[in-house]
Amino acid sequence: MLKGKNIVLGVSAGIAAYKTAYLASMLKKQGADITVIMTKNSLNFINPITFETLTGNKCLVDTFDRNFKYNVEHVELAKKADVFMTAPASADIIAKAAHGLADDMLTTTLLACECSKIFAPAMNTRMYNNPIVQDNLKRLEDYGMEVIKPATGYLACGDVGEGKMPEPEILAEYIIKALKPKDMAGLNVLVTAGPTMEKIDPVRYISNHSTGKMGYAIARAAMMRGAKVTLVSGKTELTPPIGVNVIDIVSAADMAAAVKDKAENQDIIIKAAAVADYRPKAAADEKIKKKDGDMSIELERTEDILGHLGAHKKEGQFLCGFSMETENLLENSRKKLEKKNLDMIVANSIRQSGAGFGADTNIVTFLTKNDTIQLPIMSKDEVADKLLDYIIEHRN
Numbered sequence: 001m002l003k004g005k006n007i008v009l010g011v012s013a014g015i016a017a018y019k020t021a022y023l024a025s026m027l028k029k030q031g032a033d034i035t036v037i038m039t040k041n042s043l044n045f046i047n048p049i050t051f052e053t054l055t056g057n058k059c060l061v062d063t064f065d066r067n068f069k070y071n072v073e074h075v076e077l078a079k080k081a082d083v084f085m086t087a088p089a090s091a092d093i094i095a096k097a098a099h100g101l102a103d104d105m106l107t108t109t110l111l112a113c114e115c116s117k118i119f120a121p122a123m124n125t126r127m128y129n130n131p132i133v134q135d136n137l138k139r140l141e142d143y144g145m146e147v148i149k150p151a152t153g154y155l156a157c158g159d160v161g162e163g164k165m166p167e168p169e170i171l172a173e174y175i176i177k178a179l180k181p182k183d184m185a186g187l188n189v190l191v192t193a194g195p196t197m198e199k200i201d202p203v204r205y206i207s208n209h210s211t212g213k214m215g216y217a218i219a220r221a222a223m224m225r226g227a228k229v230t231l232v233s234g235k236t237e238l239t240p241p242i243g244v245n246v247i248d249i250v251s252a253a254d255m256a257a258a259v260k261d262k263a264e265n266q267d268i269i270i271k272a273a274a275v276a277d278y279r280p281k282a283a284a285d286e287k288i289k290k291k292d293g294d295m296s297i298e299l300e301r302t303e304d305i306l307g308h309l310g311a312h313k314k315e316g317q318f319l320c321g322f323s324m325e326t327e328n329l330l331e332n333s334r335k336k337l338e339k340k341n342l343d344m345i346v347a348n349s350i351r352q353s354g355a356g357f358g359a360d361t362n363i364v365t366f367l368t369k370n371d372t373i374q375l376p377i378m379s380k381d382e383v384a385d386k387l388l389d390y391i392i393e394h395r396n
Contacts, residue, residue, distance in 0.1 A: 188230075
């Protein structure tokens, strides 16, 4: 994704500058060409040699440095940049950028850039919440720049609150997002993911082995491509993708309620969750005590969410389900496709090595009324993009 991309990292004064070194290293390993521009005050927090070692490029500080390779360095660098991220972005740099000031190498290059610009504010929580800083951040957004909401936690000054720069992995996600084609811009996409948990008593429940990885990969891919994404998720150990509206649920009934509430306004619905087909007919209010002999639990059907969506599908809405089978994969999946009035179903078998619950890879077959497309083993991120490619091409 990042191979051959030119990324400029602006570093202003802040203790969080050390995180930018990790970010530079991460991006370099993914094939990007990284140039770092530092403010003079940021030199008090990290040495430019660190960035030069990590990126293989000269770290720029002085606008009038005569030891450069471009005719007018800040202009030439601005021309070739695909993304410009300022991290950490101090209150000073935010103010200058918001008002078009250009008095050093970082701000002159930033002003000359026409690429995507991203700011990661990092400062004391009282500074961040100051109305002047908030007005400046809003001004950046009004000019089409992206502002990353800072994390909340313990700050270097000893305060606790908003103002922490997000971790490098999150910053990298924003850069990847900026580089992705936005072929799903304007579309509302609903994705379900993970398992449901059906209560037996306050201690026990019925569930399955779903980790949510496939659904989260789909939600992330759709967000990266510009869609407005809602992710209805059972309990998982995964970090939600950036920029996605996550609705946390526990039971199949919870998921049904959340999906029904959002379905009407969705252009695309992808049901990747592993929803329990049955739940205890009566959940105990107190822990069921162990007794001699066997015990049985009476079960009842949960609501067929996918069937409901198929029966109430609005005109122009694309509905995709998932089918996991242990036998007769294509036959059983095609029956589900027709019975539930789906536009598409993604079939995979837990019998195949590299597919199924918990794995980072998957082996799937796309089934529609007219197509049967078998894909080789690939990462779940790759499957997600292949799935969205097909939907975008065929949804109309």
